[in-house]
Every structure is written in C-alpha cells, then in structure tokens.
Amino acid sequence: MHMDIEKLVESGSIVNELDYERAMVADRKLRLLAKTNTHFKHLRNKLRNLIVEYEKRVWSNEDAVDAELLAQSDRAQLIIEKERMFLEKRKKIIQARLKDFSLTQAELGLLLGHKSKTHMSELINGIKPFTLQDLVIISKIFKLDIDSLVPKYLSIEKIDRISAVIEEINNPKLSKIKPTLLSAS
Structure with missing residues (x-):
C-alpha cells in the first residue's frame, strides 16, 4: 500500500528501494502542487533532499551496486507502477463523481470530516493515503464499487x-x- 509522504519526510531518511521509488513519484506529483501551495513546495524540497541523500548513500558507489540491489529496484518499480496506475485511476473516478454530483474537493472533505483543502488535495493526489473509512464513505456516497477505491497490491x-x-x-x-x-x- 502506498505511504504517507509527509511521514516519510518526517522520518528523515529513505531506507529502501520501495520508499525511494515512492518518493520519486511523489516528487513528480508535488512539482505541480508546489506551484500554487507553499506547503507542498516545502514538502517537495525536504523530499528532494531525502532522495539525493539516498542516491548518494545507495547508488553512488558502483562497486556496491549488486544483482540483489538491482532486483530490489526492479521489484520496487513494478509495485510503484501498479500503485501509480491505481491511484491515477482512482483519482479520475473520484473527480468524475465530484463533477457528476456538482461537488468540490473541499465539499467532499467536509463529508469525510476533513476541513483542510490541502489535506483533501493530498488524499486525492495520493500524497497521503485515504483511510479505509474515507473510502467506504466515498463508495456509499457515490455508489462506487469499493474495489475501485481500495488497492489490492x-x-x-x-x-x-x-x-x-x-x-x-x-x-x-x-x-x-x-x-x-x-x-x-
């Protein structure tokens, strides 16, 4: 399951290839969000620092890059691509339903009990994970199959x-x- 990028940043370190690949995807998402929101700009800067530190620590020494590390990287990329595709599809499904119901993300946030527009943007964009309760509520409100909202990897x-x-x-x-x-x- 995907992770909370803010928690990764708070941890102060990327510890494995899966987190590294997630950080890379999050960096690309945050690039767009950072243009209009200083919270996302600061988050992206911190995330980029973690990415650079991980790359220096793990990938800069060519002699230390072995078959096992390459296999871990390949596996992480496979999982991350599935996550990315799932999250993008879920985002489009939710956005389409918001449009069908003439609702904004902020209004959906109120229905879910989230007051912050930034938090809702993080949820919709996969920066933070929805809770299972959030997904059940979305499923019920929009009459969506829960399987389209809950990742199965x-x-x-x-x-x-x-x-x-x-x-x-x-x-x-x-x-x-x-x-x-x-x-x-």
Missing part, C-alpha cells in the same frame, strides 16, 4: 514475509499462491 515487505512463511510451512497448496502475490488482483 502488497508491499515488498509483505510479499517477502509471506513468501518466507510459505517456504517455511512447505505446503504445496500454498506454494501455488506465491506467484500471485505480486499481482494486483
């Missing part, structure tokens, strides 16, 4: 943990599940 950490447990259990029926862990369904 797993983080690399969850995939690795589940894969390790499947191997430990050594159950042939569970072994068939492993290839489907990366899928979005």
Whole structure:
C-alpha cells in the first residue's frame, strides 16, 4: 500500500528501494502542487533532499551496486507502477463523481470530516493515503464499487514475509499462491 509522504519526510531518511521509488513519484506529483501551495513546495524540497541523500548513500558507489540491489529496484518499480496506475485511476473516478454530483474537493472533505483543502488535495493526489473509512464513505456516497477505491497490491515487505512463511510451512497448496502475490488482483 502506498505511504504517507509527509511521514516519510518526517522520518528523515529513505531506507529502501520501495520508499525511494515512492518518493520519486511523489516528487513528480508535488512539482505541480508546489506551484500554487507553499506547503507542498516545502514538502517537495525536504523530499528532494531525502532522495539525493539516498542516491548518494545507495547508488553512488558502483562497486556496491549488486544483482540483489538491482532486483530490489526492479521489484520496487513494478509495485510503484501498479500503485501509480491505481491511484491515477482512482483519482479520475473520484473527480468524475465530484463533477457528476456538482461537488468540490473541499465539499467532499467536509463529508469525510476533513476541513483542510490541502489535506483533501493530498488524499486525492495520493500524497497521503485515504483511510479505509474515507473510502467506504466515498463508495456509499457515490455508489462506487469499493474495489475501485481500495488497492489490492502488497508491499515488498509483505510479499517477502509471506513468501518466507510459505517456504517455511512447505505446503504445496500454498506454494501455488506465491506467484500471485505480486499481482494486483
């Protein structure tokens, strides 16, 4: 599941390839939002500093870049692309419903119990994750299938943990599940 970019910035460090790829996507989203909002401008500057620090620490030494790191990067890019496509599709669905109902993002925020326009923009644009309760409310208000609002992919950490447990259990029926862990369904 995607992460809260503000929490990543507050943590002060990018620790893995998945967070790095998420930070890169968030940086691109924040580029547009930063043009009209100083909060997003400051957030983007802090995020960019974390990105540069991670790249220097992890990718600047060519001798330290091994097959495992490259595989982690490839896996992270696969997950992030699924996240990005899902979030973009969900954003368009919600925006279309807002238009159908003649509502603004701010008015949707009020329905969800969020008073800040900035917070709603972060939610809609995937900078912060919606809560499950928010998505249930959106589903009910707009008569949307919850599956179109809730992501169905797993983080690399969850995939690795589940894969390790499947191997430990050594159950042939569970072994068939492993290839489907990366899928979005």
